[in-house]
Amino acid sequence: MVEATFLPGLGRFLADEIQGLLPQVRPRPVPGRDDALRFPYAGPLSRLRSLRTAVAVFTVLGFGVARPGSLLHADHLRRIATAVEEAADRDRPARSLRIEAAGRDSIAFRRLGAELARVTGLAFDPAGGDLVLRFHRSPTAEAGWDVLVRASTRPLSARPWRVADYPGAVNATIAAAMARLVPARSGDRVLNLMCGSGTLLIERLLAGPARIAVGVDVADAALAACRANLDAAGVRADLLRADVAAPDLLARRRFEVILADPPWGTRCGDHGSNEAVYDAMLRTAGRLVTPAGRFAVLTHEVKLMERLLVRHERRWHAGSVHRVFQKGHHPRIYLLEPVNDRTRGDRP
Template sequence: MRGPARASYRPVTQRLEVTFLPGLGEIVADEIVERLAPARPPRPVPGREDALLVDHAGRLERALSLRTAVAVFLVLTFDVPRPKSLTSGEHLPRIADAMATSVRLGAARTFRFEAAGHDSSVFQRLAAELAHATGLVHDDAEGEVVVRFRRTPRNAPQPGATRAPTDQAGWDVLVRLGGRPLSARPWRVADFPGAVNATIAAAIVRLVGTQADDRVANLMCGSGTLLIERLLAGPAATAVGVDIDPDAVRATQENLVAAGCAGRATVTRADVTAAGGSWRDAGPFDLVLADPPWGALHGSHVTNPALHADLLRVAHEVGAPGAHLVVLTHEIKVMERCIREADAHWRVRAELRVFAKGHHPRIYVLEHV
């Protein structure tokens, strides 16, 4: 005799907002599709150039595995005219549950609001009620569970439009998942002035791809961000980091240990532009990564033209035929002039501009000729 039929499990679809550095949108969308397999492609948040909406039916932990994203927020939409209405017993539990989910995913038991007028009496009351409902402490400055509020956009303005969208109704509450932005890598135990943003490094790795037999060199490696993100993305036959600064070498070594990659790479103190050097013995290299100094914290605008030219020369000397060179630089005019002068050695395969904290660096992917 058959027993009772089991109800089929249907995962709950939740709306996520994935934020990223402007310029990396296509790369982030590709990673979302690859890792989360949403039922429909990620779509831009109306009026934003740094966020994508994703309908996610899997475990939320998986969303936190995104390496090119800055942060992931759980989006709750409420058909209410103003934030004051969110204090009702009908809506408050949904917000409290999302905050508890963030704590489950690693956030400390503190929260803060990000909203215009977050210090108003309405938001202070909402904070008190959420603190009571969740047991979390409201810390307006350092709270780890970040809760954002915004009007729910229905229609974004079209390109060239002069008026803001008027078809808006309700409010969105966005709760950041986990206690830190995804861009704040846990392996970064040794910081270094001017270190590459880790999400840019992860995007670079996705641009060039990974092969298990890659021989990788990270020239002017700083604290090792490019090298570590490459190793975390997949195995490599050889991996070398090189920097002239002993503090940079030490920082890279410490970060490699924290990332669990200490045995997979060697780090050498050397001037990469000088002739010779034992680090070259590990080549020829299939992938050369570089983030040359640009004169704000390291290096000099005066010497950067020669430095970029030397970088292209040395990378060609140590690169295998068909190798890729990826350069992240703020010296756009200098780099483009150097590329033109080295067109017999390098062919441009991709170029991508990124916007990060007031800076506009550019990623160049070159192929060894």
């Protein structure tokens, strides 16, 4: 059994991705949780590390024991050690392990950590171990404990291509979900407005090739970070230093896919100036999108976005809206369609 975790709100994206990778599998929500799916799987765990909307993937071991201390039995320790060996990431080998559990500082869990270090050969580092083992009561059995062994030394959401960070960078699993909302077609022309360090642009290009890809930002530091990350990801895009409000931005060019993660007024931008920025973004994207194109926007400025969509109702129609939960924030993904004869007929 495998458990894949996700940011709450992205469950259907992950379920679709899992079924695309493993058509015979039907992932199911974990009872009492809003951030995990489980499904049977007996293949190589390296295949599951390709899941782009998953935060992490774990091997699930069920034990019919009443308390964690019972897991110190030699047979149980060997079973956990075998799972640790099978979960080994050859590209990023683990050097240490840590336990995540309620009461992890208890004597029982400290003994478990020491014994698991002995049988696996990994150091027990309660605070910074790179291989995570989770212990909790089974959500599916009346009695017993589950031990979850993470199949990667880093979360899957920590992309190896992110060599340059930038304030306000979007979570990569959210960006991957946005890429799935605008299915990759090799003939698409892709534009990322206010591209920052390039997460949206990179996730779209990793999902599939594009005819052209362009990233636009007003900050030199953002474009430098974007270039470094593009190079690390092995994808290419043209980068342009420009203001989203410039009336001649990319004049006479058109794009099938436009992406944006405008400032939320927390780490980037401020609430007072965001109205002008968002208004300019919607006007510029409306000028640059093709009649059958799509514009995917991620924002935490929900009230502002809703108000501006009313103002721009002759330009944009919200095809779908998806709410996500991320570290105290509740951003929404808006998939916007240009208003024309085709979309006008779909509106209520």
